[in-house]
Amino acid sequence: MAEDQDPAQKTEEPTQKRVEDSRRKGQVATSREVNHWFMILGATLLVTMLAPGMFGRIKATLVEFIASPHDVTLDPGTVHAITVDLIGDLGSIMAVPAAILMALAVFGGLIQNGPIFAPELIKPKLEKISLLKGVKRLFSGRSLMEFTKGVLKLAIVATVATMVVV
Incomplete structure (x- = not known):
């Protein structure tokens, strides 16, 4: 009788x-759903509490380019300096959220x-590298479902954010 059972089907609880x-x-x-x-929840609270101040800072950063774009000199040195400044300013605004x-x-x-420290998980294993398996995993039904769930979650957050801000 015991030989007929599938080895994947465990009948006993694991030991401690x-x-x-x-x-x-x-x-x-x-569960990734908990994360x-x-x-x-955090994004919703951030949008409701921090969005007005963040948008004010972003507006203050970009108003010069929107109000008088003809005053901005577009030589390579200036464009580089403007880009670095904008990335720094916008990065500092977005860092806290x-x-x-x-x-x-x-x-x-x-x-x-609880906290788990498992360095084995990040240790590279050459036997796990397979281009074919990677492509199969990338285009599997599960990946499509995860992508769909991600898009739906993004749509929900965007809708809530739009309703709060507008």
Whole structure:
């Protein structure tokens, strides 16, 4: 009877040692949806609380180019300096929201499983490199579903943000 069972079908709960070994290797059950939920909630709160001030700073940064574009000299040195200044200014404006969203994504993982340090997960393994498998994974049904979910989440956040700002 026991020989007829599929080895993938486990009939017993894993031992505590096996659970600890799996955790040490970083093999724990996590839901990406929890991380996404925290990030969407954070993005919504950021848009409602920080958007007016952020948009004011962005407007102040860009008003010179919009109000009097003919006054901007477009020689290579000036364009480079303007670009560096704009990237610096806009980067500093977006740094706080980006840091908050990253912290929320980390918090979503921590709340599910606690802190896990598993250097084995980031160790490169040459036997895992396969161009064919990578292409199959890239264009699989699961990837299409994840892409669709991502687009829907983005649409929801954009809709909420538009409703709040406008």
